[in-house]
Amino acid sequence: MAQSSQIKTTQAAGAPRLPDQAQTLALAKEVLRLESSEINALAQRLDHRFSEAVSLILECKGRVVVSGMGKSGHIGGKIASTLASTGTPAFFMHPAEASHGDLGMITAGDVVIALSNSGESDEILAIIPPLKRLGASIIAITGNDASSLAKAADVHLSAHVSKEACPLGLAPTSSTTVALALGDALALCVLDLRDFTAEDFARSHPGGSLGRRLLVRxxxxxxxxxxxxxxxxxxxxxxxxxxxxxxxxxxxxxxxxxxxxxxxxxxxxxxxxxxxxxxxxxxxxxxxxxxxxxxxxxxxxxxxxxxxxxxxxxxxxxxxxxxxxxxxxxxxxxxxxxxxx
Structure with missing residues (x-):
């Protein structure tokens, strides 16, 4: 009986609280305020390294390969998708799979964008030496300028945030938003320098409404x-x-x-x-x-x-x-x- 009672108590403790509308809206607004302030801070500190990263992508003779673990991986997938749909051949490569054969997809003419908030992700760091031996260029996006990944990269872009929007300060929130915004900025600057047009965009989206409007005759x-x-x-x-x-x-x-x-x-x-x-x-x-x-x-x-x-x-x-x-x-x-x- 004692054991059964203990189980019920544990389950009750994990039950969600009833929502308080005012508190919920206040927290939501604070999350959005924090994340937008971190993006504003990012915009203020962009420097020549961003231009160098854009140049690497523009001069890339192969493809842009984006890689990251966990939440950084999800952000990396979106960045690769945005690049591909805006005129830059790109794909996402899982770093753990890369160590087990997928590095064969990389050539000397490729540019690798590696994402890690800490800059110390084991799976990412493990593939940096072989990537360098292959002759690929590396752009790192991390939240730690002094990290191993930042030091190993040809170009490091800081995605540092002063505070995560998570009330516990644990879940990647502000940091992933900033990394995603940085990837969007890279893709759109490259788009602009390529003179990429709406018609070019439509050719990558033949199944979408824009593609039908701009391509179907x-x-x-x-x-x-x-x-x-x-x-x-x-x-x-x-x-x-x-x-x-x-x-x-x-x-x-x-x-x-x-x-x-x-x-x-x-x-x-x-x-x-x-x-x-x-x-x-x-x-x-x-x-x-x-x-x-x-x-x-x-x-x-x-x-x-x-x-x-x-x-x-x-x-x-x-x-x-x-x-x-x-x-x-x-x-x-x-x-x-x-x-x-």
Whole structure:
């Protein structure tokens, strides 16, 4: 019985307190204040060593390899990802795995960014000598200027903080935030010096919304061949309606002898024709078509097609080539399916 009672007491002691809203908000604000103040302090003490680190990355003939243990490793993974997505080939290498074969991924032309708050992480220090023998350059990010890692590096960047945001002063908080901000600063300075553009960023993110907006062109989405609705200028309205129905785009192009669009007829035009008692069986399409069809070149961005449709309050476009000939068609539904909108 005594043993059972002791177990219950221990469990109760570890139970969380009921949250006090005022105290919770006060602590949250203090955490954010402390971490932001440490980043501000970092900005004030940046010096020539930061520029040297940027130069090492810019001049790198291989890849940037980021490594760190524990929380530093998680931060390192984010830094490697940011570098890779902003024009600098980079990847994360776990230091413990590096000692068991992954060092084979490193070449003499690589730059290694090694993170350790103490600068004394055994797993990191163990790979520094072989990295140097391979001829890789080393940028260290530590919170201790006098650490073994700081002294061994080609360039040391200080991520020192005066206080962790953790109420116990134990969990890496301010220190990891500062290291992450330092990595972001490196990546974005390199981005700027490479004249990296939004289009370059999109090429690394083809599956994201930015990639779709900046990379997908009309030619990638348009209906082609038998999927393009069109009739000749001398066709009757009934023939045009059959073409619209077969192709399911809600419109049909009217083309001349050179296959250049000279008009368009849409579902909306059909409704207006009925309201005006137009005889479907006897009317010619040339009598009821719009003579200024909205077109877009096949090489234009798909997002431009969206903008044109929105500006003109239409739901479809005819696609032309350099000669002005009809080569395709698309509607808003096609753009929605491609997630351009």
């Amino acid at each position: 009309v030619v990638d989405l348009m209906r082609v061949g038998d999927g393009v609705p069109y009739v000749q200028a001398q066709a009757g309205l009934a023939e045009a309606l059959l073409e619209m129905s077969r192709k399911g785009l809600g419109l049909t192009a009217i083309v001349d002898a050179e296959h250049k669009p000279i008009g368009v007829f849409t579902d909306g035009d059909l409704r207006r024709a009925f309201e005006q008692n137009v005889n479907v069986m006897t009317s010619k399409i040339a009598d009821v078509m719009h003579t200024s069809p909205s077109t877009i070149h096949q090489d234009q961005l798909a997002i431009t097609a969206v903008e044109l449709m929105e500006q003109r309050k239409i739901h479809g476009l005819l696609v032309i080539d350099d000669a002005g000939c009809l080569v395709g068609a698309l509607n808003m539904h096609d753009l929605l399916l491609a997630k351009v909108v």
